[in-house]
Each structure stands twice: as C-alpha cells, then as structure tokens.
Amino acid sequence: MKLVVNGQPREVDVDPEVPLLWVLRDRLGLTGTKYGCGAALCGACTVHLDGRAVRSCVTPVARAEGRAVTTIEGLSEAGDHPLQQAWIRHAVPQCGFCQAGQLMTAAALLAEVPAPTEEQVDRALAPNLCRCGTYLRIRAAVLDAAGAK
Amino acid sequence: MTLDLSRRGFLLGLTAAGLVVSASSARAAADFAPNVWMRLAPDGTLHLTCNRSEMGQGIRSAIPALLAWELGADPGRVVVVQAPGDPAYGDQNTDGSRSIRTQYESLRRMAAVGRTVLERVGAAQLGVPAAEVSCRDHAVVHEASGRSVPFGALVDAAAAARLPDAARVALRPDPPASGWDLPLVDALDWVTGRAKYGADIVLEGMTTAVLVRPPVLGARVATLDDVDARAVPGVVDVVRMPDWSPPAAFQPLGGVAVVAEDTWTARRAAERLRVTWTDSPHDGASWAQDLAAMREAVARPGTPRRTVGDAEAALAGAARRIEATYVVPHLAHAALEPPVAVARRTPEGCEVWASTQTPQAARRVVAAQLGLDEAAVTVHVTFLGAAFGRKSKPDYVAEAALLADRVGRPVRVQWLREDAMQHGYYHASAVQRLEAGLDADGAVVAWRHRIASPTIGSTFDPDRHELRDSELGQGLADLPLDVPALAVETHPVQEHVRIGWMRSVYNINHAFAVQSFLDELAHARGVPLPDLVKALYGPPRPFGEAEAGGPISNYGAPLDAYPVDLARYHRVVDRVRALSDYDAAPAEGSAKGFAVHRSFLTYVAVVAEVTRGPRGEPRLQRAWVVADPGRSVHRDRVRAQLEGAVIFGASAALYGHLALVDGRFTADNLRDYRLLRMHEAPRSIEVEVIAEGDAPGGVGEPGVPPVAPAIANAWFALTGERVRELPMIDPLNGRREA
Numbered sequence: 001m002k003l004v005v006n007g008q009p010r011e012v013d014v015d016p017e018v019p020l021l022w023v024l025r026d027r028l029g030l031t032g033t034k035y036g037c038g039a040a041l042c043g044a045c046t047v048h049l050d051g052r053a054v055r056s057c058v059t060p061v062a063r064a065e066g067r068a069v070t071t072i073e074g075l076s077e078a079g080d081h082p083l084q085q086a087w088i089r090h091a092v093p094q095c096g097f098c099q100a101g102q103l104m105t106a107a108a109l110l111a112e113v114p115a116p117t118e119e120q121v122d123r124a125l126a127p128n129l130c131r132c133g134t135y136l137r138i139r140a141a142v143l144d145a146a147g148a149k
Numbered sequence: 150m151t152l153d154l155s156r157r158g159f160l161l162g163l164t165a166a167g168l169v170v171s172a173s174s175a176r177a178a179a180d181f182a183p184n185v186w187m188r189l190a191p192d193g194t195l196h197l198t199c200n201r202s203e204m205g206q207g208i209r210s211a212i213p214a215l216l217a218w219e220l221g222a223d224p225g226r227v228v229v230v231q232a233p234g235d236p237a238y239g240d241q242n243t244d245g246s247r248s249i250r251t252q253y254e255s256l257r258r259m260a261a262v263g264r265t266v267l268e269r270v271g272a273a274q275l276g277v278p279a280a281e282v283s284c285r286d287h288a289v290v291h292e293a294s295g296r297s298v299p300f301g302a303l304v305d306a307a308a309a310a311r312l313p314d315a316a317r318v319a320l321r322p323d324p325p326a327s328g329w330d331l332p333l334v335d336a337l338d339w340v341t342g343r344a345k346y347g348a349d350i351v352l353e354g355m356t357t358a359v360l361v362r363p364p365v366l367g368a369r370v371a372t373l374d375d376v377d378a379r380a381v382p383g384v385v386d387v388v389r390m391p392d393w394s395p396p397a398a399f400q401p402l403g404g405v406a407v408v409a410e411d412t413w414t415a416r417r418a419a420e421r422l423r424v425t426w427t428d429s430p431h432d433g434a435s436w437a438q439d440l441a442a443m444r445e446a447v448a449r450p451g452t453p454r455r456t457v458g459d460a461e462a463a464l465a466g467a468a469r470r471i472e473a474t475y476v477v478p479h480l481a482h483a484a485l486e487p488p489v490a491v492a493r494r495t496p497e498g499c500e501v502w503a504s505t506q507t508p509q510a511a512r513r514v515v516a517a518q519l520g521l522d523e524a525a526v527t528v529h530v531t532f533l534g535a536a537f538g539r540k541s542k543p544d545y546v547a548e549a550a551l552l553a554d555r556v557g558r559p560v561r562v563q564w565l566r567e568d569a570m571q572h573g574y575y576h577a578s579a580v581q582r583l584e585a586g587l588d589a590d591g592a593v594v595a596w597r598h599r600i601a602s603p604t605i606g607s608t609f610d611p612d613r614h615e616l617r618d619s620e621l622g623q624g625l626a627d628l629p630l631d632v633p634a635l636a637v638e639t640h641p642v643q644e645h646v647r648i649g650w651m652r653s654v655y656n657i658n659h660a661f662a663v664q665s666f667l668d669e670l671a672h673a674r675g676v677p678l679p680d681l682v683k684a685l686y687g688p689p690r691p692f693g694e695a696e697a698g699g700p701i702s703n704y705g706a707p708l709d710a711y712p713v714d715l716a717r718y719h720r721v722v723d724r725v726r727a728l729s730d731y732d733a734a735p736a737e738g739s740a741k742g743f744a745v746h747r748s749f750l751t752y753v754a755v756v757a758e759v760t761r762g763p764r765g766e767p768r769l770q771r772a773w774v775v776a777d778p779g780r781s782v783h784r785d786r787v788r789a790q791l792e793g794a795v796i797f798g799a800s801a802a803l804y805g806h807l808a809l810v811d812g813r814f815t816a817d818n819l820r821d822y823r824l825l826r827m828h829e830a831p832r833s834i835e836v837e838v839i840a841e842g843d844a845p846g847g848v849g850e851p852g853v854p855p856v857a858p859a860i861a862n863a864w865f866a867l868t869g870e871r872v873r874e875l876p877m878i879d880p881l882n883g884r885r886e887a
Contacts, residue, residue: 018413026357026411031349032342034534035412036485037566041819044485072342079341087340091332091785094793095205096339097346097486097534122828129819131485131535132205133796134789135830 006074016062021045023061032072032100043128046101047071053108072100086145094132102128106142181307185237186259193301196230200238201248202506204533206849207786208248210334219260221284234508234528243506244541246749246847253845261318270306271298327840328781346532347489347504352559356385358552359415362404362572365812367429374423383414388555395611397647399514401548408556434645436809443580443601451638455699463595463634467586475662476874479807480576482651486534487569492549493559498525503546504533511543515550537652542574567817574649577603579658583666591674595634603644614641622702624659631687653853656748664744664858678743679722689716711750721754721775729756729773742863744855749847751778757859766878766885767864769799772834779842788836791852795834798856800825806876823880
C-alpha cells in the first residue's frame with residue numbers, strides 16, 4: 001500500500017483494515033502518535049488526513065491511501081509551529097502524552113477557523129482527553145496562537 | 150542570588166541528552182564525577198542526574214535546577230540524565246509527593262560535595278584561600294580580585310582531589326522558599342512527539358505481547374485453545390503465564406500472552422484465544438452487596454482508632470444530633486498511557502525499559518521472577534504518560550521480563566485500555582458515617598466518625614481487612630478537631646480486587662466525608678463554613694497525638710519538623726475566602742462551595758463555583774485554590790499541579806465510578822469511565838501559593854482532596870440538594886443521579 005506521510009512517500013505491506021495508528025507506530029516508526037484507548041475516546045492518536053483531524057486508532061489504513069497523512073512529527077520542521085511555540089510559552093504539558101493529539105486537533109481547527117472563539121476551541125478539543133488536567137492552558141495557548149497569527 | 154535558567158539553554162541541554170541514557174553508561178575517565186549525581190566534562194558540560202520518574206510533575210526540571218543552584222552552575226550547560234533503577238540513587242519510588250520533600254537537603258548535599266572540591270582546586274589555581282572563593286556562573290570566582298576560573302578548566306584537578314564528607318559539607322544558605330521561575334527541560338520534546346514513553350522504545354527483533362488475564366481476581370486458566378490465535382500470520386508464540394498465589398503484591402496476574410510481530414496482530418490474535426477459567430472466591434462479588442454490608446457496618450461500633458472523652462455518652466446527652474453517611478466508590482487511575490514495558494534477555498541478565506514510577510521495585514520483581522541477582526537486571530526509566538500511583542506497581546514490567554525470557558526475543562508488553570480498566574489496582578471505596586452532637590448553643594460537643602473501607606494492606610497480606618494507621622493518617626487521624634468527645638472507629642472490609650494507592654489516596658475519601666459533613670453543620674447552625682472550620686479546628690497551635698487521641702503517621706515525617714499547624718490551616722482558609730470573594734452574593738444561577746484539607750504535609754483550601762449544566766447536572770465554572778506547601782522549587786509546576794488537581798478532583802466528583810458485578814468491574818474503556826473533557830473544564834482556576842516556610846511539603850497530591858467536597862458543597866448552596874454519594878453525575882446518561 002502506498003502512503004504519503006509527512007510529505008514522504010512510504011510503502012507498506014499491510015492488511016488494509018489495520019488501523020493507521022499501528023502502521024504509523026509499528027511499521028513507520030512514527031511514535032509521536034499515541035495509543036490511549038483504541039476506540040476514538042481519548043484523542044491521543046489524532047493525526048491529519050488531508051488536513052482534517054482523525055482518530056488514527058479507528059481509521060483503517062486503507063482510508064489513508066491517496067491522502068496526505070500528517071503526524072506530530074510533520075506538524076513543523078523545527079518544532080516551531082505557532083501552536084508548538086504557544087504550548088511552550090504557556091508551559092502546557094504535564095506528562096505530555098496527550099499533547100501530540102491535542103496539538104494536531106488544534107492545528108486542524110486553526111487551519112479551518114483562524115480566529116476561533118473560546119467555545120469553538122472547547123468544541124474542537126472535546127474529543128481529546130488530558131488526565132493531567134492541562135485544559136485551561138491548552139485553551140489559552142490555542143487562543144494565543146490564533147491571535148499571534 | 151537569582152537563578153537564570155534560560156529556556157533556550159535548558160532546552161538545548163535536554164535535546165542533547167535523550168532520556169534513556171543511563172547515568173553510568175557514558176562516564177569518561179577524564180571527567181569529574183564525585184558521585185552519581187554530577188559529572189563535569191572538560192568542555193564544561195555538566196551532567197546532572199534526575200533519580201525520580203517524570204510523570205507530569207516536572208521533576209526533571211526541578212531536581213537538576215536544585216543541584217545546579219547548589220553548584221553555582223550555568224543551567225544552560227546542564228544535561229539532564231535519567232537514572233536507571235539502582236539503590237545508588239537513593240529511594241527512587243516516585244510516589245507520595247515526596248521527591249522534593251525528602252530530598253531537598255540530601256540533593257543539595259551531593260551537589261555541595263562537588264562544589265566544595267571545585268572551590269578548593271579553583272582557589273589553589275587562583276592562589277587564594279578557599280574561603281575567599283565561591284561558585285557562580287559555572288566558574289570558581291574570587292570576588293575580591295574579580296578573577297575566576299571556569300568549571301571545565303578544573304576537571305583534572307578536581308578528579309584527583311580528595312572528596313569531603315557529604316554529611317559534613319557546608320551548604321549554601323537556603324534557596325528562596327518561593328522557588329524559581331524555571332522552564333520545562335522537556336517542553337520541546339513533548340510538543341514535537343520526540344519524547345520517548347514506554348511504548349516508544351524499539352529494539353532490534355522486538356515483538357509485542359497482548360495478554361488475556363483472568364476476568365476475576367484469583368481465577369486461573371482452566372483450559373486453553375490457542376489454535377486460531379496461532380494461525381494468525383505474524384504470531385510468534387502463545388505463552389501461558391505462571392499462576393500466582395496471594396498476596397497479589399506486584400505479581401503478574403497470570404493468564405495467556407500472545408506474542409506477535411506487531412501490536413495489532415497481537416491484539417487480533419488475543420481475541421481468538423479460547424480460554425476457560427477456574428472458579429475464584431470472588432466470582433459472585435458485587436458492589437451492591439459490598440455497599441450494603443459497609444452501610445450496615447458503620448451503623449455499629451467498630452474498632453476504636455481515636456478516642457477523646459466519651460463520644461457515645463456525649464452524643465446521647467447532646468441537645469441536637471446531626472448524622473450523615475457518605476459513599477465514595479472505587480476509582481481508577483486512568484492515566485492516558487496504559488501500562489507498558491519492554492524487556493530483553495541478555496546473556497548475563499535482563500534489560501528493561503519501562504514507564505515506571507519505581508525502577509527499583511521493578512528491578513526486584515524482574516530479578517525474582519527470572520531467578521536473577523538484582524545486579525544482573527537493568528531498568529531504564531522512560532517518560533511516563535502519567536501514572537497517579539498505578540505505575541508504582543510493576544506487575545506489567547514483570548510480565549515483559551517473563552515473556553522475553555520465554556520467547557528469546559525482546560518483548561514489549563502493551564496493556565490495552567480495556568486491560569488497564571479491568572486489571573488495575575483500584576482506589577479504595579469507602580462508606581463513612583459521621584455524627585455530631587451539638588449543645589444548646591450550637592457548639593459541637595461530640596463527634597463520631599465510623600468508616601468501612603478496604604485497606605491497601607489487603608493487596609500485600611490477604612489477612613488484612615482493616616485500615617492501617619498510615620491510611621487513617623491521611624486526613625482522618627490527623628484531623629485537628631477541638632471537640633471534647635471524639636471517636637474514630639474502623640470496620641473490616643472483604644475486598645475482591647487489588648486495592649492500590651491512587652493520587653491523594655485515602656485523603657479523597659476522608660476529605661469528601663469530613664468537609665461535606667462540616668458544611669452540613671455550618672448550614673444547620675447558620676454560620677459560614679470557613680468560620681465553622683476555624684472555630685471547630687480551634688486556635689493556632691500544633692496539634693499532636695495526645696490531643697488527637699490516637700497515632701498520627703504524618704506521612705512518615707516527624708511531627709516536630711512538620712506539625713499539624715492550625716495557623717497554616719487558618720491562613721489558607723482566610724486567603725481562599727478573600728481570593729474567591731466567597732462571602733459576596735453569588736451571581737444568578739451559580740453558587741460557591743468551600744473545603745480545606747491538609748495532606749502530604751501541605752495545606753490546601755479550595756472554593757468551587759458551580760452552575761447547572763444543560764441536563765441539570767453540576768458544572769464547575771470557576772475554582773480558586775490556595776496552597777501552602779512550605780517551600781517550592783519549580784514555581785510554575787507547583788501551580789500546574791494544583792490546576793491539574795482541580796480537574797482530577799472534578800473528574801472523581803462528577804464522574805468517577807466503577808461498579809463491581811460478578812467479581813469484575815463493568816467499565817472497560819473511557820466510554821464508561823468518564824473523565825472531564827475540555828468543554829467541561831472550568832473557565833478559570835486561580836491559584837495562590839504561599840511558600841514561606843522552612844520545610845517543603847508535597848505538591849502532586851494535596852490539591853485533589855478538597856475539590857470534590859467544594860463542588861458538592863457548592864451544589865448544595867445552589868440547589869439545596871446534599872451530595873452524600875459520589876459520583877454526582879450518572880456517567881451513562883449525563884444527568885444528576887437521583
């Protein structure tokens with residue numbers, strides 16, 4: 001199967017029903033995308049398909065064929081996406097495990113809605129759990145990054 | 150002296166280091182390494198060791214900062230090294246909110262050894278007396294002449310010098326009690342996906358295992374048909390795990406492992422196993438039965454644990470009697486990263502990479518399971534995708550080691566979310582009946598608190614069924630009530646699952662019952678709760694065991710160094726009241742609730758503001774937190790822990806619920822174990838930290854206990870409906886439970 005991941009063409013020999021998450025992690029070595037629930041309940045596995053946020057743990061890899069897959073490793077070249085910068089400015093992460101998913105969800109939101117309201121941020125990020133409880137800093141960082149654009 | 154930990158410098162330091170480099174792996178002979186905590190290279194690069202696990206509390210940013218400060222080092226030239234599990238690093242169990250508390254002095258002592266040597270050899274090079282130099286900005290400086298020599302240039306001389314006695318070395322004057330504004334050394338790795346957690350470790354030839362564990366604790370495999378599982382392409386082996394006998398402790402739970410070339414194959418094949426199980430003594434157990442038994446128990450006298458005067462007589466003679474029973478169910482850690490560990494058998498032993506809070510216990514368990522000397526086992530600590538106490542129980546690490554031994558290839562054991570929900574160590578449920586006797590003037594003249602709650606001791610000794618002193622010591626034995634007659638009584642509880650510590654532990658149960666009951670008393674007497682608390686806890690004084698009428702375990706700390714200090718209670722109460730404008734009339738449709746609790750030697754008062762949500766359910770709108778941890782190191786992480794504690798506490802209050810049916814919990818994913826989400830998070834959390842003391846208290850846990858009662862008390866103020874059983878919201882329909 002031919003995939004384009006973070007702009008790079010990749011070829012994998014894999015059952016088309018395998019969730020994209022496990023292809024990214026176990027086959028392509030892109031471990032920034034996390035497994036948290038396997039059922040689209042926590043958002044830790046969020047990646048972009050053609051710029052839209054999807055939960056890769058329930059997305060068969062076949063659905064990614066012919067579409068641009070972007071993972072946290074491809075969000076920016078040097079970790080300097082406005083959201084990544086805002087995340088560091090606000091010292092958002094605690095354990096950090098959910099943050100790749102949070103960032104990918106937030107990046108898809110800002111690509112679609114460059115200046116979201118607080119309510120839009122809340123709605124967009126509702127699928128992403130953070131057990132450490134960094135929600136308020138995430139909210140502030142997204143709004144900050146949006147304003148800084 | 151200020152500490153300038155430039156963000157850029159520390160970030161660069163970490164990026165160069167990587168997390169799983171062990172402290173001993175790269176020691177060059179030319180370096181100055183007076184102990185395991187520091188290694189100075191001739192180019193000035195300073196490796197500083199973090200001996201505790203990073204699980205969201207920012208310890209990898211705090212410990213090296215403290216060491217660097219004591220050394221007079223430039224944080225920009227520091228590389229943080231994560232220690233593997235080894236007693237050489239002291240106690241590494243990252244648990245009990247004590248990484249700073251118990252190491253504040255000892256870490257500085259270790260750094261001071263290095264600083265003293267650098268001062269001596271630096272002074273010799275400058276030709277001045279050692280007493281006239283100091284370490285600053287990564288150099289030994291002679292202030293009088295303005296001359297200095299950089300640390301790197303002193304490496305050879307320092308490495309050859311005799312080391313001073315760590316116990317007698319002079320420390321610098323204490324750092325500021327309020328700590329410093331420090332960056333996060335791991336921030337860039339966290340936002341780029343580069344940080345390596347347990348599951349991110351990849352070894353040559355590695356396989357992945359998914360296990361099917363006994364559905365009820367104590368059951369064993371009766372029959373196994375693995376034909377279909379083995380037929381799945383990519384399956385390497387199917388392994389029957391060893392059975393175990395009580396106590397559960399940190400033993401693997403048994404069952405059957407499917408080892409495969411990748412995670413998805415292991416999971417799919419595990420679903421194709423056909424396993425039948427032996428009977429377990431816990432087969433018929435249910436929360437409904439246990440709850441009824443615990444309610445029945447607390448109606449009766451129990452084992453006396455605190456006795457002041459004659460509470461029975463004082464209650465009987467009281468002009469007015471108020472009583473209420475409170476229920477907290479079992480709770481799950483639900484860290485977003487399920488347990489995971491990687492192991493490989495080596496010719497001489499075993500090497501492990503694990504998301505663990507306790508690499509030393511993991512090492513012991515692996516050595517025991519494989520019949521190895523501990524010295525033959527290496528445990529590397531990865532980043533933890535949070536932990537909350539679950540990852541200080543290394544059963545999953547032992548699974549990986551056993552399988553690597555059997556399969557002959559490296560094995561990663563990946564717990565699925567369902568495994569984590571079904572086979573955890575659970576926060577203890579509790580049923581608590583509180584009774585107060587009031588005299589004709591409304592003063593409290595009698596207090597009785599009866600509790601039925603399983604002990605964590607049952608996990609380590611199957612004959613233990615009653616709360617231990619260290620468990621009562623979490624907010625009940627040390628509750629400073631200034632009441633002439635008082636009784637605390639416990640009842641044994643038969644447990645059916647592994648009970649383990651979860652963030653804040655028994656404080657969650659005790660604070661919910663006590664702070665809710667105090668609110669009931671305050672309303673009965675028509676006084677504001679903060680006033681009632683201050684009056685009932687009594688005037689500023691150290692509260693000791695004689696007054697308590699029983700032992701105070703005090704988190705293992707001496708009461709003279711860490712007294713139960715009423716002045717500090719009063720201060721956080723007064724401060725949160727002012728900060729939250731608690732006494733002002735609430736906005737239409739909202740109300741505030743208050744609670745205060747001391748745990749892990751830190752005092753925290755919380756005010757919660759709630760409204761009704763769209764389904765009539767409680768919504769936390771705003772929160773105010775005032776904490777007095779005595780001292781802090783990393784100012785922003787203290788605030789972050791307190792912010793996170795509000796969310797953690799609110800999840801427990803609003804949704805936390807596990808129901809046992811037929812010996813197993815019904816929840817198996819985050820659909821039915823709900824956690825607060827972004828749109829349910831409060832609009833604001835205002836945190837004030839009072840750090841003006843001598844001795845540091847805990848930070849990671851103390852913020853949680855007051856949150857649930859503050860929310861419940863706010864709900865009563867809003868609706869007149871008293872919450873006596875958690876959670877407040879039915880996790881399945883999102884409504885307030887009747």
